[in-house]
Amino acid sequence: MSQTIAADNFPPRGHEAKRVAIVDAAMSVFCREGFAGANIDLIAAEAGVSRQTVYNHHGDKEKLFVAVVRELTERCNAGIFATLATFPDQPKDLEADLVAYAVRMNRNCICSRDGKFLRKLIQTEGERYPELFAEWRENGPGTTLPALAARFARLAFAGHLAIDDPDVTARQFVGLINAELQIEFMMGIQPSQEEVLQSATNGVRTFLKAYGARQPASRLRETSLA
Amino acid sequence: MSQTIAADNFPPRGHEAKRVAIVDAAMSVFCREGFAGANIDLIAAEAGVSRQTVYNHHGDKEKLFVAVVRELTERCNAGIFATLATFPDQPKDLEADLVAYAVRMNRNCICSRDGKFLRKLIQTEGERYPELFAEWRENGPGTTLPALAARFARLAFAGHLAIDDPDVTARQFVGLINAELQIEFMMGIQPSQEEVLQSATNGVRTFLKAYGARQPASRLRETSLA
DNA sequence: AGAAAATTAGACATCCTTGTCCAAATTGTC
DNA sequence: GACAATTTGGACAAGGATGTCTAATTTTCT
Structure with a gap:
């Protein structure tokens, strides 16, 4: 009703790329610094994204970590x-x-x-x-x-x-x-x-x-x- | 001139036990939490010692870490x-x-x-x-x-x-x-x-x-x- | 072009941690 | 018992991080 045929998922679309970029950057930073030492600002910077976007996609440092491990x-x-x-x-x-x-x-x-x-x-x-x-x-x-x-x-x-x-x-x-x-x-x-x-x-x-x-x-x- | 015959090292003595207790506790905490996640207060508590004592013995979180690895x-x-x-x-x-x-x-x-x-x-x-x-x-x-x-x-x-x-x-x-x-x-x-x-x-x-x-x-x- | 959604930058409150300082209490030694 | 060294607890400043909020901007879709 709202969208055409749904390419992949319902809510967002193409900028799923950002989601992946964030997870990729988070991977790298979490692995380098450990969970406690990882810095969300650094992850955002490394993903080429603002900090707020990180929080928009994954609500939480811990949730982001879980997403990284699953991926x-x-x-x-x-x-x-x-x-x-x-x-x-x-x-x-x-x-x-x-x-x-x-x-x-x-x-x-x-x-x-x-x-x-x-x-x-x-x-x-x-x-x-x-x-x-x-x-x-x-x-x-x-x-x-x-x-x-x-x-x-x-x-x-x-x-x-x-x-x-x-x-x-x-x-x-x-x-x-x-x-x-x-x-x-x-x-x-x-x-x-x-x-x-x-x-x-x-x-x-x-x-x-x-x-x-x-x-x-x-x-x-x-x-x-x- | 200052002391008797020097049992081991010159400045302190018996309470070397505290030094060991601190290093032991630091081991445990560093390993559990990683360097960044390790908390000096927690190390002190786990060693049964005040935080200040930790700083007296080893001057610094990083120096403490080095001492742990060496040991x-x-x-x-x-x-x-x-x-x-x-x-x-x-x-x-x-x-x-x-x-x-x-x-x-x-x-x-x-x-x-x-x-x-x-x-x-x-x-x-x-x-x-x-x-x-x-x-x-x-x-x-x-x-x-x-x-x-x-x-x-x-x-x-x-x-x-x-x-x-x-x-x-x-x-x-x-x-x-x-x-x-x-x-x-x-x-x-x-x-x-x-x-x-x-x-x-x-x-x-x-x-x-x-x-x-x-x-x-x-x-x-x-x-x-x- | 126009509307909706997503992104951005920045300010901000809050909390936590490190490391320092100090006066009082404890410990150990002679 | 007295003296010196050590320990203690607490206060404290400084810095850093998380997570929220907001207004403006950009992107995306129709």
């Missing part, structure tokens, strides 16, 4: 699942394929700007907002790790791996490919491409020493039939 | 080296000994109160005080990881392990035994004893699948002589 969680989960879709289910060269996958995972999800921000926010404010991050925990690692575990189970079923517990395997895979990046993660530093590749290569190599099938494995299922 | 770094490094001294250089049962060592490492150094606090402080304020944490990085992982690597090299030399690069091995060992505690670490939660043991057990098992010497290894050196 980050969404983006990161989307990235993780997109990357998970590229898991090598039918590997040609298992080691090379897993390394490439590990690098994608790290680059797109963990070392990305969003990944770094989400990690930092969880680290700094996780204890203060348990319900908020419980949501992340459920939709994040609680969903993606089992999904990764399922991929490993499939590889094992196809005879490429010899594993016991797929969930343990998935967690150890992540632990191994990130083994050399722990300090950077703690300090909030973005590892270089070389570091990511190096850590992934070493990690996958060790992973396969532990879990690689002893047979060439490419057609183990047929062999068992013969 | 934490010292304590944690002491703990790590003490634990490193218990590394199983002549293992009877390699798997059991490594698991026990991993559990000690985690319990005493990483999941301890001090370890948790230091980790949190590095995570939250590491970017803001690079020089302060550069010191930690050097004396912490920069010193302890090579020391751990040396122990693994020794195990390999004695025929208990088959490894290529001891430094990589050491980092992967740490990554594996902590693989299942990552989320707890990020959230600042203290893992339970069972979780620590579980993660260590699974981690060591995988570690040995990858790096365990193929021979029984207990007397490989003699064998090679024969």
